[in-house]
Amino acid sequence: MPAPVPAPALGALREAVSGLMPRALDDLAALVAIPSVADERVQPRSECVRAAQWVADAFRAEGVEDARLERTPDGSDVVVGHVPAPVVDGRAAPTVLLYAHYDVQPPLDDDAWTSPPFELTERDGRLYGRGAADCKGNIVAHLTALRALRSLGGGSFPVGVRIVVEGSEEQGTGGLDDWVREHPGELAADAILIGDTGNAALGVPTLTVALRGASNVVVTVESMASEVHSGMFGGAAPDALAALVAMLATLRDAEGNTTIRGLDATRTWDGVQYQPDAFRRDAGVLDGVGLLGSGSVADQLWARPAVTILGIDAPKVVGSSAAIQPRAAARLNLRVPPGTDTAAAVAALEDHLRAVAPWGVHVTLEHDTPGQPFQASTTGTVFETLSRALADAFDADATTTAGQGGSIPLCNVLQDAYPDAEIVLLGVEEPACLIHAPNESVDPREIERIAVGEALFLARLGATGA
Incomplete structure (x- = not known):
């Protein structure tokens, strides 16, 4: 040979x-x-x-x-x-x-x-x-x-x-x-x-x-049988859209860190770093707008879980009426780093959303097949x-x-x-x-x-x- x-x-x-x-x-x-x-x-x-x-x-x-x-x-x-x-x-x-x-x-x-x-x-x-x-x-x-x-x-x-x-x-x-x-x-x-x-x-x-692994979760909130007039019922009637907004607001803290109960958001990345100025330029972040999270950009991108709101079902501003919404929904995208099981992370997100839902509103959750x-x-x-x-x-x-x-x-x-x-x-x-x-x-x-x-x-x- x-x-x-x-x-x-x-x-x-x-x-x-x-x-x-x-x-x-x-x-x-x-x-x-x-x-x-x-x-x-x-x-x-x-x-x-x-x-x-x-x-x-x-x-x-x-x-x-x-x-x-x-x-x-x-x-x-x-x-x-x-x-x-x-x-x-x-x-x-x-x-x-x-x-x-x-x-x-x-x-x-x-x-x-x-x-x-x-x-x-x-x-x-x-x-x-x-x-x-x-x-x-x-x-x-x-x-x-x-x-x-x-x-x-x-x-x-x-x-x-x-x-x-x-x-x-x-x-x-x-x-x-x-x-x-x-x-x-x-x-x-x-x-x-x-x-x-x-x-x-x-x-x-x-x-x-x-x-990062990924999965999409759709959360639906229902509070009433139908829309009602905001003048006649506003103040006491449970607003499904307001409930959804309150729930989504709990997914990050004031610094922008992910705060889903049961998910570790403190890990760090030891490879190449992504300099903040370069990230701002690449992502098109507007002047004066801060980046999210307490760690480095690389920590946030590659070592920690992140949840993004992809879309919300709610009336458009143009054409909306003076009515309290009985139903609202949002599609969330969850990303998880190596070392975290995506299915377990999805379960943690769903448990978190149920736990923070206010006023006893009804919550329905659906998710796609988790990618590890x-x-x-x-x-x-x-x-x-x-x-x-x-x-x-x-x-x-x-x-x-x-x-x-x-x-x-x-x-x-x-x-x-x-x-x-x-x-x-x-x-x-x-x-x-x-x-x-x-x-x-x-x-x-x-x-x-x-x-x-x-x-x-x-x-x-x-x-x-x-």
Whole structure:
């Protein structure tokens, strides 16, 4: 058997990826032009099928010859493919699974976009378009990394490669999660790279090591059989809307700390910090408005529970009448950090709301399926090799770690299915990308650097045989 092939030098990989960037940006433009919103109320399903087929064709062209579409239980298509690991000295090299998703958020308000949402447009060095960062930019980074390795490796890869690119991540319908459970072993790998996060700031190499769990809770308050006149009955009649407001006000203290009974809101984050000025800028906080919580911004975002009021059912100001409301409801979004069971946190929130409900009002609670938080390992060979590769690709002293408020349930599904695999999260996103908002964008330098880092990681992993 042949001896292990030395990993390409960093300079060679940089040059290879740089030469491939025009093609990468053409790919991104082609992908962004496909309005792959996985909601048939917004776009026909055929657009997601078109995006899936584009992805399968692109990976087949880069050596993943069996890349194909598989139908998942929620009706979406996932692109999967496999290149077996090379065997060196009688031992197979590691296999790495590359994940991304091709579905995107709806464009929301078309009038809020400076350029058409499904037309990749360059402005001031950034590329604008729905999905440019989340997550089509990560698909392109995966493709570019593989192209670079093939160009330097005689058409082969230094490791086994699996791909999985799903089409229902943004809708949260769990199609891929269920498909993984129904196809044990189909995605088996030694390392899993989830390309759906990003860097703490532009040009700062970052691995995401914590994801908050999430669940939505709808609380409904009822106090009377029907509306009554506020002049005739106001002052004694129990106002359901006022009761709901009083209940919601107990979820935070005067500093903005979460105060749900039974949930620990004192933990701290020991990874990269999110500087308050940068957070204010990234979040668009108005001058004079304070940030919430007594800890650091990172503590509040990644180490502590948070509850957000997503919506309230109540009469609109315009058109409202002089009537006391007999019924009101609110939809709450609960986020919990690793180390907290989301189902237990939902139960604590519901118990809290019942306990603080005033005047004996009737309270009804409903919640969706809780998504559990995720904590990545930071001690294994994969994490260490990828950290060093990203630092080298970004010309940084070290790769930092961050958390993310978003929930990616697939991480826990993969962890349960493949407990020996190391899962790491990375990507081309950074705060200025404004993912999910109008005028989403990506900096092409992040695509290039992530592609270099990923290619360097795959090469080094294959060379060491770890």
